[in-house]
Amino acid sequence: MTETRLNCVFLGLSITSTWGNGHATTYRSLLKELSLRGYGVTFLERDVPWYSSHREFERLPYCKVALYNSLEELKERFTSLVRTADVVVVGSYVPDGIAVGEWVTRTAEHLTAFYDIDTPVTLSNLENGRCEYLSKELCKKYRLYLSFTGGPTLALIERKLGAPYAAALYCSVDPALYYPLPEPLEWEVGYLGTYAADRQPALESLLLDVAKQNPNQRFVVAGPQYPDTIPWPANVERIDHLPASDHRGFYNSQRFTLNLTRRDMIRTGYSPSVRLFEAAACGVPILTDEWPGLETFYEPFSEIVPVRTSWDLMSQLRMPDDQRLEIADRARRRTLRFHTAAVRAREFTTHVHQCLERINCSKRSASMLKPSVTAVLQ
Numbered sequence: 001m002t003e004t005r006l007n008c009v010f011l012g013l014s015i016t017s018t019w020g021n022g023h024a025t026t027y028r029s030l031l032k033e034l035s036l037r038g039y040g041v042t043f044l045e046r047d048v049p050w051y052s053s054h055r056e057f058e059r060l061p062y063c064k065v066a067l068y069n070s071l072e073e074l075k076e077r078f079t080s081l082v083r084t085a086d087v088v089v090v091g092s093y094v095p096d097g098i099a100v101g102e103w104v105t106r107t108a109e110h111l112t113a114f115y116d117i118d119t120p121v122t123l124s125n126l127e128n129g130r131c132e133y134l135s136k137e138l139c140k141k142y143r144l145y146l147s148f149t150g151g152p153t154l155a156l157i158e159r160k161l162g163a164p165y166a167a168a169l170y171c172s173v174d175p176a177l178y179y180p181l182p183e184p185l186e187w188e189v190g191y192l193g194t195y196a197a198d199r200q201p202a203l204e205s206l207l208l209d210v211a212k213q214n215p216n217q218r219f220v221v222a223g224p225q226y227p228d229t230i231p232w233p234a235n236v237e238r239i240d241h242l243p244a245s246d247h248r249g250f251y252n253s254q255r256f257t258l259n260l261t262r263r264d265m266i267r268t269g270y271s272p273s274v275r276l277f278e279a280a281a282c283g284v285p286i287l288t289d290e291w292p293g294l295e296t297f298y299e300p301f302s303e304i305v306p307v308r309t310s311w312d313l314m315s316q317l318r319m320p321d322d323q324r325l326e327i328a329d330r331a332r333r334r335t336l337r338f339h340t341a342a343v344r345a346r347e348f349t350t351h352v353h354q355c356l357e358r359i360n361c362s363k364r365s366a367s368m369l370k371p372s373v374t375a376v377l378q
Contacts, residue, residue, distance in 0.1 A: 006352065007040040009082055011074075011100060012091035012115070015043045015065060018244045019054035020194045020224050022171070022274045023091065023117050025244050028060070029174040029341035030348065035062035037345060042085075044068060044078060046095045056243055071096050075103060082107050087352055089146070091115045092122055097133025105141040111355055114142040115169065119149035119157075120264035120271055126161070139163050144355045146348070151270030151293050165358070167351045171274035172344040173281045175336055177244075180283035183252040188217040188317060189287070190254035192242065192275055195225040198263040202289055207258055209310045211236045214317075222250060251282040255324070256316070259288040269293040277339045280304075280331040285324050287316060297339070303331040 010031065013023040031041045041063035045051075059065060068074045082088050088108045090101050092115065105112050114134065116122050125131035139145065140162040147154060150168035157166040191207055193199070203221070211219045211233045221232075222239035232238055242250055251257055257279040265271035269292025276297070279286050288294070290306045298304035305327065307313045 005038040005040075006086040007084070008034060008087045008089065009042045009044065009078075009085040010089045010091065010115075011044045011094055011104070012089075013093045013117075014045055014051050015060070015063075016045060016058060016067075017051040017054045017056055019051060019241055021093075023093070025247075025278075026117060026171045026274055027091075028244075029172055029177075030344055031060075032062045032174065033341045033345035034348065036342075037349065042066065042081065044074065046074075048095065054241060056245070071099055071103075074100070079107060083109055085110065086356070087111045087113060089113045089115050090142075092118045092133055094133055098135050098138055101134065101138045101142070105138070111144065111352060111359065112142050113144035113146055113352070113355075114139070114163075115146045117148050117171070119147045119153060120268035121262070123153070123156075123268070124264050136161055143359065144351060146351065149265070149268055149271045151268075151296075153268055153270065165351075165355055167347075168270075169344060169348055169351070170272055170339070171277060172339055172341045173274070173277040173335060174341050175281055178248055178251070178278050178281035180332075181248060181252040183249060185255055186218060186253040187220045187237070187255070188214070189256045189258050189313070190220040190222070190250065191258040191260065192222045192247070192250065193260060193273075194223045195227070196262055199260050200230075202260050203258075205310055206260070206287075206289075206307060206313050208233060208236060210313050210317075213310070213314065217317075220250075220254070247278060248282060251279050251284045254284055256287050257284045258313075259286050261289050261291055266291045270296065272297050272339075276304075277335055280328075280335040280339075283325075283328045283332045285328040286331065287313060298331055298334060301327075303327060303334055 012027050014021055015024050015027045018024045035041050043063050043065050045067055047067040047069050082104055088104050090104055094100055122131060122134055126136060143164055145157050145163040145166040146169040147166055148170060154166045154168060157163045189207060207219055215235055218235050220237040222242040224241050259273060259276050286304045287307050288304055300306050305316055
């Protein structure tokens with residue numbers, strides 16, 4: 001069966017800058033693969049100071065990128081585009097997200113979807129009445145809810161939020177950008193992530209404390225927004241912002257990379273970080289905190305190494321290199337099979353076509369019902 005090529009519009013947090021967010025790399029890899037499948041893709045991004053001052057580009061070869069300054073400008077310039085697109089996707093953390101979503105679901109004539117790259121945080125904020133980009137009422141209006149979190153959460157989204165159809169669309173990696181390199185090993189353990197208060201205790205326990213106890217080894221933490229009050233050990237290098245173009249070299253310069261998960265995502269489970277797939281694709285062994293569903297992505301101790309305490313982590317640093325590289329190689333092979341952007345693009349396409357078929361069936365049923373209703377009235 002020949003696949004129908006679609007015209008897709010994405011309204012997301014950012015695709016032009018990776019500063020302080022993991023959304024941009026996710027959108028880049030997914031939209032690149034959709035374009036390779038022949039889809040027309042446009043990405044609309046709110047122009048905000050913190051991304052404009054760290055912007056990595058304004059044009060992409062695989063999709064149209066357009067910046068807008070306000071909700072009013074968005075409506076003025078892109079109403080026709082949104083109305084006629086086959087699929088319009090609004091992402092989490094979009095500025096004025098509720099107003100944007102209400103406008104999209106009123107305007108679009110075909111399929112509308114919400115792409116939640118922060119599902120556990122979204123659900124927690126909705127429960128506490130402080131979600132700025134999604135409401136329970138709006139959730140019912142999107143025809144498709146794509147979630148970074150899988151497992152039991154999908155049924156909860158449909159049952160408690162009233163989403164017509166919820167499906168997992170995990171983050172992914174572009175293997176053309178992330179792969180092993182013969183870089184010299186600069187650091188024993190590295191961590192890449194924006195500061196988060198709920199993640200900081202784990203970083204201090206699993207990396208900073210270990211660094212203090214191993215003063216002759218070098219460690220690194222990359223990511224913005226860390227408070228100036230943090231007492232970094234002398235053997236921990238700090239990189240404030242690491243552009244996506246430098247991620248590959250960064251990972252390949254570590255003996256191990258550390259994966260840490262936000263508290264809401266640990267509690268919900270089934271929420272792998274994009275950093276997990278990036279590091280694995282680079283062939284770097286991963287030390288990770290534990291969360292429900294981890295084993296559905298990588299086999300613990302065979303493809304990934306869970307650690308709970310600084311003692312656990314220090315014991316893993318004594319792992320022989322052949323064992324370390326075997327673990328990394330198994331994780332890389334699993335990643336290339338199940339967690340690439342090409343895989344996610346196929347999954348996106350499947351969910352979209354299923355929803356479009358539902359919509360078409362509903363329209364056909366409605367058109368068939370009209371004559372009989374008219375006859376009854378007569």
